[in-house]
Amino acid sequence: MTGQTNGAAQVGNALDLPDGPQPAFRTDLGALYQGDCLEVMRNIPSGSVDLVFADPPFNLGKIYGKHFTDAVAEVEYTNWSEVWIKEGLRLLAPGGAFFLYNIPKWNMRNGAYMQSLGMNFRHWITIDIKLSLPIQGKLYPSHYSLLYFTNGKPKTFTRPRIPIQVCRHCGKDIKDYGGHRNKLHPDGINLTDVWNDIHPVRHQGTKNRQANELSEKLLERVLGIASEPGDVVLDPFGGSGTTYAVAERMHRQWLGVELGDIEPITNRLTGIGNQVELPGFGDSGKGRRK
Numbered sequence: 001m002t003g004q005t006n007g008a009a010q011v012g013n014a015l016d017l018p019d020g021p022q023p024a025f026r027t028d029l030g031a032l033y034q035g036d037c038l039e040v041m042r043n044i045p046s047g048s049v050d051l052v053f054a055d056p057p058f059n060l061g062k063i064y065g066k067h068f069t070d071a072v073a074e075v076e077y078t079n080w081s082e083v084w085i086k087e088g089l090r091l092l093a094p095g096g097a098f099f100l101y102n103i104p105k106w107n108m109r110n111g112a113y114m115q116s117l118g119m120n121f122r123h124w125i126t127i128d129i130k131l132s133l134p135i136q137g138k139l140y141p142s143h144y145s146l147l148y149f150t151n152g153k154p155k156t157f158t159r160p161r162i163p164i165q166v167c168r169h170c171g172k173d174i175k176d177y178g179g180h181r182n183k184l185h186p187d188g189i190n191l192t193d194v195w196n197d198i199h200p201v202r203h204q205g206t207k208n209r210q211a212n213e214l215s216e217k218l219l220e221r222v223l224g225i226a227s228e229p230g231d232v233v234l235d236p237f238g239g240s241g242t243t244y245a246v247a248e249r250m251h252r253q254w255l256g257v258e259l260g261d262i263e264p265i266t267n268r269l270t271g272i273g274n275q276v277e278l279p280g281f282g283d284s285g286k287g288r289r290k
Contacts, residue, residue, distance in 0.1 A: 017043040030254035037236035037257045049091040050231035055101040095155025097226035100147040107145040119149040128196035219246040241265035
């Protein structure tokens with residue numbers, strides 16, 4: 001491991017678990033563990049993580065392989081969620097951020113539980129994604145929720161600006177901004193808690209990634225808002241490795257856990273199979289795409 005860190009813990013303390021499982025994969029910035037997230041999290045020192053990002057299974061009956069059942073009784077799913085959420089809070093340094101991505105049904109309960117633990121509610125962020133099929137007898141579901149809590153007063157908060165929206169056909173501004181267009185900040189307008197510019201990942205035919213992969217833009221925004229270079233980021237549900245790839249590119253340290261097959265993640269981080277190539281694994285050393 002090289003370099004200094006401004007994060008909650010030094011690299012060795014944060015990424016190595018002397019009394020716990022050993023990482024299945026390492027980079028200069030991160031460590032990936034294969035196994036149950038709770039087993040790994042219980043071996044991480046308290047207060048050693050600056051940001052937790054979690055995208056757990058939604059209990060919708062999706063197939064995640066033989067290691068996990070995504071269709072259990074609601075009370076069982078809720079109890080399991082509360083256990084790993086509480087463990088995640090234990091790991092957060094003072095002022096650290098906790099982002100939880102899920103469907104509204106579960107995040108209503110998750111948010112209430114997080115508040116009961118004394119966490120500081122910051123935002124319920126709406127991710128506008130029209131991807132689901134209509135459900136008979138209900139409104140068309142078109143968004144996911146992203147809870148944003150902190151462990152006390154946030155130690156890091158950077159509010160991003162987004163480009164002024166223009167018509168894709170004529171190129172003119174979509175809004176007139178009350179006649180004050182010339183007074184807007186040159187870097188764009190302030191980001192709100194409704195994100196309608198996070199587009200679904202739809203390249204399964206050309207990239208070797210999972211169909212339910214999160215957008216890298218989403219993780220770039222989360223890490224940009226609530227972390228700084230050198231901070232330690234934990235994602236206990238690795239999936240296709242989006243959090244880890246973005247953390248590498250943004251110079252964050254990271255801890256990852258995946259219960260199932262980790263080959264898609266390691267392929268992505270080593271640049272195999274049209275994935276993201278990271279420093280140290282390619283000739284350029286600049287984390288390019290193949």
